[in-house]
Amino acid sequence: MLGYITxxxxxxxxxxxxxxxxxxxINVKRIMPGSEEHGYVVWAKDETATGFSIIRPFNGEPATAGNGNMAAISAGTPELVKALYHKALETGGRCEGQPGDRGNGFYAAYFRDPEGNKLNAYCMTTNP
Structure with a gap:
């Protein structure tokens, strides 16, 4: 449904x-490398998959984390959820909820990137 999130x-x-x-x-790479000059970077599994991008705000104002906004990263397995969570914390992110089952087979971990944007890594472990 979504083409990309920014x-x-x-x-x-x-x-x-x-x-x-x-x-x-999770073997996701830059598909639009962007640059400081262009002001954006885009990652995805390939050019047809949903993308994740970061961008300097067009209006030149400081970027801020949205209250209530969150991007969810499909990890596929609990092991990859844990790997993403730990990598986020190792590289400057901060914990918003340790990896674990959240009910109905929804396994997730929550964290913020170094600029305060909230993310979630998740997978489904069973069919509800």
């Missing part, structure tokens, strides 16, 4: 390094 970035280079490291855990 979040704001103040330090494009530092946040790009965070997401390069995080997405490497």
């Amino acid at each position: 979040i704001g970035a103040n330090d494009l280079d530092a946040l790009s390094e965070f997401y390069d490291s995080l997405f490497a855990e």
Whole structure:
């Protein structure tokens, strides 16, 4: 349903390094490398998959994390959920909820990137 999701970035280079490291855990790569000059970077499994992008705000104002906004990353297995969570914490993110079963087979971990954007890594472990 979604083509891509975009979040704001103040330090494009530092946040790009965070997401390069995080997405490497699930074999996701940059599909639009962008640059500081262009002001954006996009990652996805391939050019036809849903993308995740960071961008400097067009209006030149500082990027801020949205209250109530969250991007969810499909990890596939509890082991990959844990790997993403730990990689996020190792590379400057902070915990918003340790990996675990949230009910009905929904296994998830919650964290924020270095700029405060909330993310979730998840997988389904059983059919509800």
